Every structure is written in structure tokens, then in C-alpha cells.
Amino acid sequence: MLNRFAALVACSLIPLGTAPIALADPPADDVGPPPDTGVVGSAEPGIVTTPDGWVLTVVAKDETQLPVAPLTTAVSSREYLVGGTFTGTVTGSGKTSLSGGTLEAGYQIGCGIELGQVRLIGQVGVGTSGSRFSGGLVPTGVTFPISGTIEIHAKPGTVSTVTVDKKDYKAAPVRVTLKDTHIKVDGCVGQSFLRSYATLTSATTDTDDVVAYYGVTKAV
Amino acid sequence: MFNRFAMLASVCVAIPLAAAPLAQADPPPPPDPAVPVNATNPLPPEGAVPSAPPGILDTPDGWHLEVVGANETQLPVAPLTTAISSREYLIAGTFTGKITGGGKTKLTGGSFEAGEQIGCGIISDEVEINPGMSLTPGIGIPLANNDPVFGFGVSLQGKVYLKPGTVTTVAIDKKKFKGTSTRITITGVRIKTDQCAGQSFIRSYATLTSSTDNTDDVITYLGVTKAV
Numbered sequence: 001m002l003n004r005f006a007a008l009v010a011c012s013l014i015p016l017g018t019a020p021i022a023l024a025d026p027p028a029d030d031v032g033p034p035p036d037t038g039v040v041g042s043a044e045p046g047i048v049t050t051p052d053g054w055v056l057t058v059v060a061k062d063e064t065q066l067p068v069a070p071l072t073t074a075v076s077s078r079e080y081l082v083g084g085t086f087t088g089t090v091t092g093s094g095k096t097s098l099s100g101g102t103l104e105a106g107y108q109i110g111c112g113i114e115l116g117q118v119r120l121i122g123q124v125g126v127g128t129s130g131s132r133f134s135g136g137l138v139p140t141g142v143t144f145p146i147s148g149t150i151e152i153h154a155k156p157g158t159v160s161t162v163t164v165d166k167k168d169y170k171a172a173p174v175r176v177t178l179k180d181t182h183i184k185v186d187g188c189v190g191q192s193f194l195r196s197y198a199t200l201t202s203a204t205t206d207t208d209d210v211v212a213y214y215g216v217t218k219a220v
Numbered sequence: 221m222f223n224r225f226a227m228l229a230s231v232c233v234a235i236p237l238a239a240a241p242l243a244q245a246d247p248p249p250p251p252d253p254a255v256p257v258n259a260t261n262p263l264p265p266e267g268a269v270p271s272a273p274p275g276i277l278d279t280p281d282g283w284h285l286e287v288v289g290a291n292e293t294q295l296p297v298a299p300l301t302t303a304i305s306s307r308e309y310l311i312a313g314t315f316t317g318k319i320t321g322g323g324k325t326k327l328t329g330g331s332f333e334a335g336e337q338i339g340c341g342i343i344s345d346e347v348e349i350n351p352g353m354s355l356t357p358g359i360g361i362p363l364a365n366n367d368p369v370f371g372f373g374v375s376l377q378g379k380v381y382l383k384p385g386t387v388t389t390v391a392i393d394k395k396k397f398k399g400t401s402t403r404i405t406i407t408g409v410r411i412k413t414d415q416c417a418g419q420s421f422i423r424s425y426a427t428l429t430s431s432t433d434n435t436d437d438v439i440t441y442l443g444v445t446k447a448v
Contacts, residue, residue, distance in 0.1 A: 154347050154349065155347065158414035206401060209407075210409060
């Protein structure tokens, strides 16, 4: 019986014993969790079969979206360091002859509430009140009104599209790789959202076929 | 002894196997074979919209121009903002332009543009939120036999600025062609409009421009309007 227990203990020790192998050797002084690399997953590729038989695919991989400190101290400014590889391929055997096309890659930033201005308005004054004698010529009191107003001018959120690159290609596959591109949005209070996109346009002499890929939305 | 080893081995192998399925999420169910995926328009079929009658123009010099929309999809999807005034649509469609007939002039190709028009009933512009505060100290005259007075007030003002609606035209693609037929297919492109407080409307359009050396003939197809 004791042996069986020993076996069970051995079993539970095996995962514990193997786990450290998967980890990198910890440095001598523990510096905490590794820095955020901003790696994000990619969405399903955009695939379409054109009426003349070509199969267009636009796919993204190795996407990163890392929030970094903006160049202002305003909490309403956001900045991201983005990267990714966007690839467009044309396969199959269509009836038409291809003449290249374009691959456009970029980012869309959505903002819940946009802040236009904040106005600080102050007002001071002197006033008199009442009258005791003829015609109100002699006041019975003097007041010193002070008032302050804060005007917050907000707008409903908008989505802005930032095209980072538009590549004219002659023959697929076409690829656009971005690394350490800074994407910024200003004046955003509330949540902000970031999403990559890539649009493949495959052309023949007389036709264009457009298929788009949209990445996974990251909320910050 | 051998038995014990066998047991240890089998138990040790079984434990990870038993534990593994818990860690994985349920695999997505296979697509329903009853709903075939349309290869030329793989968007969800519930967003499909009918197409309007084709745009037809018989030119003075004898050519017959035709613009046709087909396989159209306008699917409302969640926008990229949390604002309820933002709208987003997933768009697909096949737009074809054809030039037929026997005209007196020599055709030199032309251009073909396809896109979407989004209309909005009421534009929601700025919103103001204005909190205020006031203090009013005072003295009585004459100072003798009069207590100083003191007043205090707070206020909150709200302003909503609305503007009459507008129509936004978004050209998705513009194609220069050389022959007598041209086509643009659009799949899975997202079209958005922001700051729309009322109802929003969307319709597709395609404009065919047929050129000769000295003339241009322009005909536009407008899709069926979808209200969201």
C-alpha cells in the first residue's frame, strides 16, 4: 500500500519535474513577468472564388499591437506600436489572364467618445442690493458673486482608417510586412479599439476583384 | 515488481490524457452541410439583399450600355466603437458593365466605379456637459447691525447639437478598362458611418463610363436601399 502511494507521488512529481524544462532559465534576480510583446492573434483569412475562376486569399500572420506611451501627457492620446505580415495570393485556374493588382494594409482605430475641448470659465463681479432711502440711490448691501463653469465638449466616437502601405504588384503572391509602425489617436476618452485590415485587389485587363481581411479587434 | 512498473507507467500516461481534454475548448461544430457556402460570395446568407433592375443607356451614337448588380450582401455588424451612433456593414457584390450594339463610333474603353452610399437621418454632433458653481458673499450697509450674507449655488447644463442628415459616398474600387465588358467583385469589405443619431440607409452603386475619342457616356446603377 505504501508502495502504491509512492507511485502516485511519483506521478504527481513528474509534471512538476518536467515543468522547469519548458521555462527559460530564470535570471539570478527575478525581474518579474516578461515584457508585453503585444502579440495578437490573426483572424480567419479572406477567401473568395471570382466569377472567372480565380481563388483570392488574403491572410495575416505574426501580428503585434503593443500600446506604448504617447508623445503627449494627455490621457486622451493613445499610441500603438504595430506590426504584421499581410499576404495576398491568387491561385486556381481562371479563364482570364491576370495583370497584377494592389494590396493595401493598414489599421482602423475606433474611439468610444471623442473629447473636443474642455473650457474652464470663471466669472467674478460686484453687485449691490436693496435700497432704504429714496430711489435706490443708497444700497443696503454689497455682494461679490463668484461663479465657475466647466464646459465639456464631447462628440460621439468615430472610426478612423490609417493606410500604412499600398503595394502595386505585378504577379501574386504579394506581401506587405510592417514592423514598429506607430499608430496614434488623439482626443479619445473612453475605450479605444484597434484592428488591422488588408485589402487585396486582383486585376485583369477589364475586371477587378476585391477581397478584404480584418484582424481581431483589440480593446485598450 | 514488473506489475508495479506497468501500473505506474499506465497511470502516469493516463493522467495527462485524462486531464488534457479539460484544457481544450470544445471544437467548433462542423459547418452545416445543408447551407452550402457560396464560393463567390462567402458572406453569411442572412445579409443578402436583392439587386435593383440594371441601369441601361442607349447612347446617341448607337451603343447600348448596361450596368448590373448581383450577389449583393449588406450585413450590419458591430462597429469598432462603443458609440451607438456608429454603424458598420459587411459588403459584397458583383457589379458588371457591358457595352453592346453597333455604334457608329470607335470605343476606347472607359472606367467603372463601384461602392456604397450611406445616408443618415440625423447627425449627432457635439454634446456639451457644463457643470457650474457659484458663491456670492455680501455685506450689509451700514456695517453696524447688519450680518454678512452668503449665497451658494450649483448648476448643470446639457447641450446636444444635432445637424440634418447627410449622405456619404464611399467608392470601394475604380477600374479603368479597355474592352467592352468590365466587372468588379467586392467581398467582405467593411463600410462604416459615424455620428448618426437617427435611422441609417445603405445602397450600392456602380457607375459605368464608356469613352470614345471625343465622347463619354455615363450610366449609374443604384441598388435597393436597405434601412437599418
